[in-house]
Amino acid sequence: GAVLTRGISAERPPWGNMYEFTVTSVAALLVIWVAMLPRRPEWRDLGVLVVLFNLLLLGVAVLVLYTESAELVPALKSYWLWIHVTAAIIASAVFTVGSLASVLYLVRERYERRGASLSPGGAQDTVGARLPSSDQLDKVAYQAIAFAFPLWFFAGVAGAIWAEDAWGRYWGWDPKET
Secondary structure, three states, rough: OOOHHHHHHHOOOOOHHHHHHHHHHHHHHHHHHHHHHHHHHHHHHHHHHHHHHHHHHHHHHHHHHHHOOOOOHHHOOHHHHHHHHHHHHHHHHHHHHHHHHHHHHOOOOHHHHHHHHHHHHHHOOOHHOOOOHHHHHHHHHHHHHHHHHHHHHHHHHHHHHHHHHHHOOOOOOOOOOO
């Protein structure tokens, strides 16, 4: 809803600034997460972490990054906006899935390492016991990173081409570029 209403308000794709990029990335992460669930129903409970992470990002977007809806600066009015930013949003969302899977891998791996020394009743009550196996988490993290990295690389190349077209330089050491 936020992405759609912002796009209607701005009368353009809603990713012209960091606030819009963050809100759209959160939406993309949720879509990717929901798309993964039919293939991995055992991951349903992990949605709590995805939602908490998204709430944190939305909090930062609203409290720190928020800017009023406005028309794009002339340099951003390009078809490269669609190409570059769409690739960056998708890659960011998939990197987030891979990162969360990596953190959960560490939790599960520690549980598996220490699980044998725990009492039988106590082992079932830990967070690590509820997670998929460390092998499954490692596989998901690897697949996410393997998919997102080339897409992120493409987004960087597309951004450089767009920068050359808009500002006459491929790289300017702008904080967003860096």
